[in-house]
Amino acid sequence: MISVLHIGLPLVPPWLTPEEGKEIAVRLAGIRQRMEVAGFRYDILHASPDTGLAAFRERLRAERVDAVLIGGGVAGDPKLASFKQDIINAARYEAPQAKVLEFDHALDVPGQVGRALGML
Numbered sequence: 001m002i003s004v005l006h007i008g009l010p011l012v013p014p015w016l017t018p019e020e021g022k023e024i025a026v027r028l029a030g031i032r033q034r035m036e037v038a039g040f041r042y043d044i045l046h047a048s049p050d051t052g053l054a055a056f057r058e059r060l061r062a063e064r065v066d067a068v069l070i071g072g073g074v075a076g077d078p079k080l081a082s083f084k085q086d087i088i089n090a091a092r093y094e095a096p097q098a099k100v101l102e103f104d105h106a107l108d109v110p111g112q113v114g115r116a117l118g119m120l
Contacts, residue, residue, distance in 0.1 A: 003041045003064055004113055006031075006103070007056055007087055008071025010046045015073065031109050038110035049083045053090050060094035067099045067113050075102035 006028075011021035028044055035042035047056050059065070068091040074080050084102075091100050099116045103109070113119075 001039065001041045002066045002113070002117060002119075004035065004043070004067045004069055005056075005059060005065045005098075006042065006044045006069040006071060007047055007074070008044065008103075009048055009073040010051070015048065034108070034110050035113075038114070040110065040113065047087075049080070049086075053086060056087070057090050057094050060091065060098070065091075065095045065098045066117060067101055068095070069109070069113070070100065070102045072103040072105055075104075 008028075009015040011025055012018075016024065032042050032044070043059075045056055045059060047053055060068075068087070070084060070087055074084050074087065088100050091098055099113075101112060101116055104112060
């Protein structure tokens with residue numbers, strides 16, 4: 001089974017309002033369901049520049065990850081460019097086989113991952 005690790009910002013302040021956090025949690029649950037129906041193992045991990053990437057790195061070392069999907073809050077915020085680069089560097093070092101993708105609200109996630117991994 002293809003494994004996808006989605007890394008995004010915590011769904012709590014200061015990154016989001018409580019309402020935004022709930023809304024995004026519902027969207028992520030929908031993505032998880034579509035990914036599982038498409039045959040992917042899909043996990044979500046939250047991190048921020050404040051909390052660092054130790055848990056992310058450990059997860060990449062602990063199990064094979066075929067794709068890392070950087071969440072839209074990180075990928076779409078120019079102020080988080082350095083943090084996004086830290087994620088990319090960690091993924092390349094800890095899981096060099098993994099494709100590193102950025103969440104794109106315009107694309108269906110199973111299709112985006114499938115194309116990146118040459119499945120479609």
